[in-house]
Structures are given as structure tokens and as C-alpha cells.
Amino acid sequence: xxxxxxxxxxxxxxxxxxxxxxxxxxxxxxxxxxxxxxxxxxxxxxxxxxxxxxxxxxxxxxxxxxxxxxxxxxxxxxxxxxxxxxxxxxxxxxxxxxxxxxxxxxxxxxxxxxxxxxxxxxxxxxxxxxxxxxxxxxxxxxxxxx
Amino acid sequence: xxxxxxxxxxxxxxxxxxxxxxxxxxxxxxxxxxxxxxxxxxxxxxxxxxxxxxxxxxxxxxxxxxxxxxxxxxxxxxxxxxxxxxxxxxxxxxxxxxxxxxxxxxxxxxxxxxxxxxxxxxxxxxxxxxxxxxxxxxxxxxxxxxxxxxxxxxxxxxxxxxxxxxxxxxxxxxxxxxxxxxxxxxxxxxxxxxxxxxxxxxxxxxxxxxxxxxxxxxxxxxxxxxxxxxxxxxxxxxxxxxxxxxxxxxxxxxxxxxxxxxxxxxxxxxxxxxxxxxxxxxxxxxxxxxxxxxxxxxxxxxxxxxxxxxxxxxxxxxxxxxxxxxxxxxxxxxxxxxxxxxxxxxxxxxxxxxxxxxxxxxxxxxxxxxxxxxx
Numbered sequence: 001x002x003x004x005x006x007x008x009x010x011x012x013x014x015x016x017x018x019x020x021x022x023x024x025x026x027x028x029x030x031x032x033x034x035x036x037x038x039x040x041x042x043x044x045x046x047x048x049x050x051x052x053x054x055x056x057x058x059x060x061x062x063x064x065x066x067x068x069x070x071x072x073x074x075x076x077x078x079x080x081x082x083x084x085x086x087x088x089x090x091x092x093x094x095x096x097x098x099x100x101x102x103x104x105x106x107x108x109x110x111x112x113x114x115x116x117x118x119x120x121x122x123x124x125x126x127x128x129x130x131x132x133x134x135x136x137x138x139x140x141x142x143x144x145x146x
Numbered sequence: 147x148x149x150x151x152x153x154x155x156x157x158x159x160x161x162x163x164x165x166x167x168x169x170x171x172x173x174x175x176x177x178x179x180x181x182x183x184x185x186x187x188x189x190x191x192x193x194x195x196x197x198x199x200x201x202x203x204x205x206x207x208x209x210x211x212x213x214x215x216x217x218x219x220x221x222x223x224x225x226x227x228x229x230x231x232x233x234x235x236x237x238x239x240x241x242x243x244x245x246x247x248x249x250x251x252x253x254x255x256x257x258x259x260x261x262x263x264x265x266x267x268x269x270x271x272x273x274x275x276x277x278x279x280x281x282x283x284x285x286x287x288x289x290x291x292x293x294x295x296x297x298x299x300x301x302x303x304x305x306x307x308x309x310x311x312x313x314x315x316x317x318x319x320x321x322x323x324x325x326x327x328x329x330x331x332x333x334x335x336x337x338x339x340x341x342x343x344x345x346x347x348x349x350x351x352x353x354x355x356x357x358x359x360x361x362x363x364x365x366x367x368x369x370x371x372x373x374x375x376x377x378x379x380x381x382x383x384x385x386x387x388x389x390x391x392x393x394x395x396x397x398x399x400x401x402x403x404x405x406x407x408x409x410x411x412x413x414x415x416x417x418x419x420x421x422x423x424x425x426x427x428x429x430x431x432x433x434x435x436x437x438x439x440x441x442x443x444x445x446x447x448x449x450x451x452x453x454x455x456x457x458x459x460x461x462x463x464x465x466x467x468x469x470x471x472x473x474x475x476x477x478x479x480x481x482x483x484x485x486x487x488x489x490x491x492x493x494x495x496x497x498x499x500x501x502x503x504x505x506x507x508x509x510x511x512x513x514x515x516x517x518x519x520x521x
Contacts, residue, residue, distance in 0.1 A: 013313065018216065023217070144227075
């Protein structure tokens with residue numbers, strides 16, 4: 001019943017999301033650098049990373065667009081984005097959310113097409129991983145360093 | 147980069163130390179030994195990741211610098227969390243109370259149709275019950291192994307693990323209902339000519355509900371599997387630790403009054419109407435004693451239709467997951483003579499009919515349970 005239980009849940013969800021999006025972005029960046037990726041049992045690691053990242057971006061976009069009032073959230077997004085991550089992105093981009101959403105849409109399209117990501121798209125994805133890391137880190141700190 | 151390389155080495159050494167420490171913990175009971183092996187496997191995988199990151203040829207690449215740092219942080223958190231939680235618990239596991247609590251948790255898991263490996267449960271807490279859901283570890287207050295009336299909080303903590311495992315079904319699926327409810331409320335408020343402060347408050351509540359959902363759901367799962375005993379335990383806990391939380395929420399926890407209502411709704415939906423009415427009467431007595439009154443905003447913050455829908459949603463989710471409600475739990479399925487969940491239900495009945503004589507009866511039940519678990 002204590003706050004520790006909620007915090008440990010929140011940490012696990014946030015850390016899992018942060019780990020996944022970071023792992024996928026590392027694979028995409030490494031591929032762009034021409035570095036060979038570790039093979040995995042599931043098939044093409046780059047394809048898996050692109051699909052995973054595109055799904056995370058789609059869910060983030062869906063949540064942010066709903067907040068912006070541009071669209072009604074469908075609830076059908078394919079990846080789980082922690083509530084705190086969405087809030088942090090929204091707070092950070094309150095003044096330029098439309099531009100940021102556009103960068104995310106372009107990044108998602110490039111990922112799905114298998115195109116090279118431009119600097120703006122990469123920056124948008126870096127921001128998602130930064131925010132996810134900050135969210136997981138803060139949770140962990142609250143959990144253990146009270 | 148030099149710092150990251152150094153600290154990866156440190157992390158590898160710490161992880162190796164935990165591996166050796168875990169390896170040195172021998173002679174555990176089978177349930178704790180199975181848990182030790184699960185944690186050892188998690189740490190082994192962590193160590194492989196640490197070694198892979200330390201040897202990564204792109205460690206010095208500017209474009210990946212921050213990503214590698216983030217990866218390091220998750221690994222560092224894993225090692226620290228294992229050290230402070232599971233390894234700490236396993237090191238002290240020779241204490242009989244820990245074996246007792248883990249046996250109780252394991253038995254409960256069988257009775258309620260919990261489909262995952264049972265958690266380790268230790269009586270080592272300096273505070274109230276809590277769970278590290280990611281590490282399958284429940285910590286209870288230190289003297290809890292000697293008592294029965296608070297034990298139903300174990301079902302709430304198990305609920306947290308269930309929610310983590312099934313978050314899409316038990317959390318995300320309800321977010322849409324929350325969004326719909328508050329979208330309707332905001333639309334109505336605008337039609338009624340309410341000001342921006344009212345609209346902003348509704349938007350904040352929409353967000354808060356998604357945070358509170360975890361505790362509401364864990365309560366409702368506990369009420370579903372443990373029945374009225376969980377409702378009584380909730381009243382007792384609120385009575386023992388009363389504060390302004392009766393009607394006020396924190397970031398993670400909804401107000402106690404709303405949680406109590408959520409528990410009541412589940413109990414009524416399962417057919418425990420009489421018990422729910424008695425629990426409600428006790429709750430009202432507690433609120434009266436505390437001198438609190440329902441704030442006018444309570445119905446807006448915790449709309450009854452939304453709580454009704456959540457109770458229906460959680461009960462349906464529990465059934466889908468194969469969790470068994472108290473009234474459906476067959477006695478004797480776990481191949482034992484004592485059904486813990488039904489014992490806790492009985493304990494509350496005994497306590498209410500004979501509070502003064504309860505202590506002796508409780509002591510005998512705890513003794514019988516220990517014998518049942520070979521302790």
C-alpha cells in the first residue's frame with residue numbers, strides 16, 4: 001500500500017521504456033555509422049529496432065496530439081509510453097509543440113520507410129530517449145534515495 | 147568516456163560480487179532457492195550486458211555518447227536494485243519469519259490462481275507493506291508473521307505485480323475510458339459556461355486518474371481475491387494511520403475515501419452486499435471519529451460512474467486472467483488442510499465477534515500454519 005509499491009511499479013515501467021527506445025536508437029545510429037549490429041534470435045536487428053522505435057514514436061505522437069487537441073486519442077497505439085514521459089515532452093515543448101510533432105512524424109515515416117534520418121529527426125528521437133532516461137532516473141532516485 | 151569505462155569496470159565488479167554472494171547462500175527452502183536462481187539469472191544477464199557495453203567499439207563515438215550513458219544507468223540501477231532488494235532479502239532469509247511469509251505468499255498464489263512464479267516475501271520492513279514488482283519481492287512489517295488481520299495487504303501487493311505483468315489489459319485499456327469521461331466533463335463544463343480554472347482542474351484530474359489507477363486497481367484485485375477481509379483491513383489501516391488522506395490524494399495515491407468506495411463496489415459486485423454494508427458503516431464511524439467531512443469537490447474528483455466502470459473493468463480483467471474470487475476458491479486445491487485466504491476471512495469474523503479472545507485464537511492459527519509449512 002505504500003508509496004514504495006507505486007514507485008517501484010512506475011520505475012519498472014519507465015526504465016523498461018527508456019531501455020527499449022535507447023536500445024533501438026543505438027541500433028539505428030550504429031547502422032548509420034556502418035557498425036555491424038549484434039544478430040538476435042528474432043531476425044534482422046535493424047529492422048526490429050526501426051519497427052520498435054516507430055511504434056514508440058507513434059504512441060508518443062498519439063498522446064501528444066490528443067493533448068494538443070488536434071486529434072482524439074484512439075487508444076490503439078502499439079507501444080506503451082509512460083505517462084511521465086508524455087508530460088515531460090509536453091512541458092518541454094509547450095511553446096513549439098507543433099514543430100516537434102512534425103519532426104516526430106518525419107522521424108516515424110523515415111523509420112518505417114527505412115530511410116536515413118536527418119538531423120532534426122535524430123534530434124527529436126534523442127529527445128524522447130533523454131526524457132525517458134530522465135523519467136526513469138528520477139523515479140529510481142525517489143525510490144531508493146529518499 | 148574514460149569515466150564511463152572506469153565505472154563500467156566498477157559495475158562489473160559489483161555485479162560479480164553479488165553473483166558470488168548469491169552463490170554462497172545455500173540450504174534455502176525450495177521456494178526461496180527458486181527465487182535465488184531467478185535473481186542470479188537476472189544478474190548474469192546484466193553482467194553480460196555490462197561486458198558487452200564495455201567492449202563496444204562505439205563507446206567513444208560522439209553521436210552515441212549519451213545513449214551509452216543511458217544504457218549504463220539502467221545497468222547500474224539493476225545492480226543497485228538487486229543488491230538493496232533481493233540479495234539483501236536472501237541474505238537474511240534464514241530468519242523463520244521470512245520463510246513463513248514466503249510460504250504464506252506462495253500458498254495464497256495457488257489459492258487465487260496467480261499464474262506467475264510466487265514472489266519472495268520477507269518480514270523486514272521498517273514501514274508498511276511494499277512490493278518491488280520488477281524484482282518479485284514483497285516486504286512486510288517486521289512483526290507481521292505473528293498476526294493475521296493485516297495479511298490481506300499481501301493481495302494488494304500481489305495485485306501490483308499482476309498489474310505490471312498485464313499493464314496493457316489492466317491499465318492502458320482503461321485510459322481510454324478516463325479520457326472519454328473527462329472529455330465529456332470538459333465539454334459539459336464549457337457548455338455550462340464554466341471558466342478556464344474549472345477546465346484546467348478537469349484536465350489535471352484526467353492526468354491524476356491515470357496515476358491513481360494503479361492503486362485503485364491493486365485494491366480492487368485484492369478485494370476480488372481476498373473478499374471482505376481486504377475491506378476490513380483497509381478500514382483498520384486507515385484508522386491506524388489516519389491523516390488528511392481520507393479525502394485528499396497524493397500524486398500516486400487517490401484519497402482513502404475513494405479507495406474504500408472502490409473496494410466496496412467490487413465486494414458488492416461479487417455478492418458480498420451485507421459485508422460491504424457493514425464495512426461502509428465502520429468506515430463512516432471512522433470518518434466521524436476523525437471529524438472529517440466530505441469536501442464538495444469529492445464527487446468531481448472521484449466520479450461515481452467512473453469508479454463503477456473501473457470496478458466492472460477490474461473484475462472482468464481478473465476473470466480473464468484466471469484469478470479466482472474468494473467465493474469461487476475451492477478448499478483443498480493446494481493439497482493442504484489450511485486455506486489461507488479463507489482463514490483470513492474467518493479471522494476477521496472471529497475478531498469482530500470476540501475481540502478480546504481473538505489473540506489466543508490467532509496465536510493458535512499462526513502456530514498451525516507454521517506446522518503446515520514445516521517451520
